[in-house]
Amino acid sequence: MLGYRTAIAALALGSALLASTAMAADAKHEEGTLPSGFPYQISMPGNWNGIVISDLDAVTNLKDPIPVDLLAKGYAYIGTGRHPERMTKHDPLTELDAQAAVIDLFAQKFGKAKHVIQYGCSGGGYVTLAMAEKHPDKINGAVAFNARGTGGMAVANTWLDLPFALKALLAPGSDLMVAPVPNSALPAAYDAWKAVMDKAQATPEGRARIALAVAVSQWPTWGSIEDTPAKPASDDLAALEKAMVKSASDGLANSVKRRQLYDNPAGLASWNSGIDYKAFYEKGADAQQKKIIAELYEKAGLGGKDAIEKDLDQIDAQPRIEGSRDGVNYWLKPGRLIGGDIKVPLLHIHGLGDALLPPHLSEGYAVAVKKEGHEDLYRRAFLQASGHCKTEVSEAEAAIQAMVDRLDTGKWGDTSADALNAMAKKAGTQMPRYVTYTFETPFNRAFYADSKHPF
Template identity: 30%
Template sequence: MWRKRIGVVAAVAALLCGGALPAQAADRQYSGGLPDGANWVADVPDNWTGTIILYSHGFGPLTAHDAPDDATRQALLDRGYALVGSSYSGPSWWALESAVRDQFDSLQAVENLIGRPRRTLAWGTSMGGLISALESEDGGHRIDGTLTTCGLVAGAVNMNDYQLNGEYALSHLLAPDVPVKLVNYQDTVDAAAAAATLTGVVSGAQASPQGQARTALGAALMNEPTWFTGATPPAGFREQEAQQAQELTSYVLGFVMTGRYQIELAAGGNSSGTAGVNYRALLDRSRNAGQVRALYREAGLDLDADLAKLTRDADIHGNPVAGAHLARTSQPTGRLAVPELDIHTVADQLVPVGQENWYGQRVAVSGSASRLRQAYVRATGHCAFTTSETLAALSALEHRVQTGRWDDVADPDRLNAAAGGTARYVDFRVPPLVGA
């Protein structure tokens, strides 16, 4: 059904001819349903240039969106882009089993109304960035290029593993006698109660240097950044740990532990385990290993003993059926059929920037490195981009699609210039993803 009535004669004529609606019509809004229960929405400007953006929204309620926010939507419409996006059909908020299909079906529904586009670009944020990365592997030539912003491009298997490693370390070292359920949640209430308990444990640990050191270890295993608030990253190790504790307790643990329930619901169980993990090897890979070691020395703790304890006592086993489900539905291969540009903030608390390291290696091994570029914004926060930063990235992707060459359009200086000199793109050495 249409959300805004347009001229019936013009609409019928356009549909019969297989073309777009007349340019003089007002901006048009459409919505509809798909056979599997998903919904879709679309916005088409009167100055449509022939390019459709297929937008994939992030983790959350299954509501259709065709842009990340209202300001970005309006900016895209002003530039002549048509927008479409679906709700996905579930079965939970982790909707990867249906999302790619629902997105392409929504695209087809809009094409049936306005005509075949000159170009289609996929764009996704957060979980939607993973969806868009999977769309980049499309062999059906339904898209021409992809932009991922703060994308969960290392997939669900890796994410579940490193989040569990960090949560286990926090629980087992900070309060071994306090029962904290880490996997196999019965429902959202069960997961939220576990998150509240672990949040309280981390908060209480900040009263001592020993608790702070062990919090830093757990944060390192979770790939948590050391910058959460303020215009610049904190320099001192204690200040860094204070910011990690703040991000963990203010929203990260509550978000990811309740989010795990949604993933378990979709996968049919818990995919990840701690049994057999070498926690010393994990810490050695972390860019924050120096911080952890320094805080342990100051606190008079034996880091080797804690790492050995974590490795020795680890006894959580994943469900192989759930793991296979996520590997099939929620893990990119890196075999890109189209050009892709990924952008990420350097300090992302929910989707750590190290995901780009893992993904870049996966794409290179697949032989698709020439199709991928990655760019980084010096900012803290999840998806904390300005509208001008995202539009500059979109422009760079379009250059690649149009010319077949990246040239230097994805370099920081060119992206900043494309954003009018207000963007924060920087050269950045991406850390490894611990636990991947």
């Protein structure tokens, strides 16, 4: 795929730019395909406020509520769609180049913006973190939701831990596929998993062990992907048990069906050789999860602490996965692996009930930023929200407004949960869900440039 400079040169000649009908009477909209194969779009409102929002998913999301509202309020909204070959040739470096190319194209057509803010969720959130590190000359600030932390390595390893622990506890010695799970093995590989999970969910012993796998893997107690179940009360053991089974089920389906995203470019991109899962539980599971699991084990008649330790030993006793040299090294390249060396202000937000990208991933990135000495540029926030990228319009606009204030004044204002909720209430009618939150434990699968790996 071509870099952004080549893309701009081609677009300047008009070889890839397509004009379309305006989105509205006073708005300009252009779309096309970059030479690298990325679709892109530029939407310029008639009442432009001088601020550009750049998004990896701007093509796909253009008609969604958040961009529609941003355009109505005078923000230009630009960016790309995901590359059509992303599931087999995923490369964040090309995604960064594509964002830079569209930002440059916008500047050529409309002049210099007051502020360019990189924005995105999930993969777009990762691109936002990476743009703050790798392309600070193209943007002034960054707002990332539900990002995948330091990169593909941390996610691939996290997506390995959950099915590995579940297999060890529910079906040791079976032929359930953990990693790799090639596309050719689907959907049969997941169907086999679903049968095992359905059987386990039908018994209190099975549900207790599913909850243990959730804690070992640092999945949220209350987690989902597509839907948004209500948060269980902290004293309702049955509801908490149900929530942890839901978190595991959604996380497992994703880990089995979508890990090819990380393995396809160069090979198996995760490993657990040398991992001590008992230590992961002791150091990484929070106190509430441990309390829930102790109660579930007792309720199921499995026993107390000794039974939990026996099951943790069962996980540690399983044959390990080493990954592949090419697969691991692919994700170690700077840009595919980021390290917290941000050079523009960054507001980093994560939903606490995300079962696709568990919120502990954000803790790994926060540590990276601190190591690099950039805490002055960095702020974090959390949403009491289940599901993946289920951000409300008002919540997104509060985050963007906080960033605009930071860029206008040169210093951070109040980015506490109360302050963000107050801004969100002014921006929309939904009840905002920002909450104060601090992780009790480190992210077990945090991965940095100097982290140990098998190759």
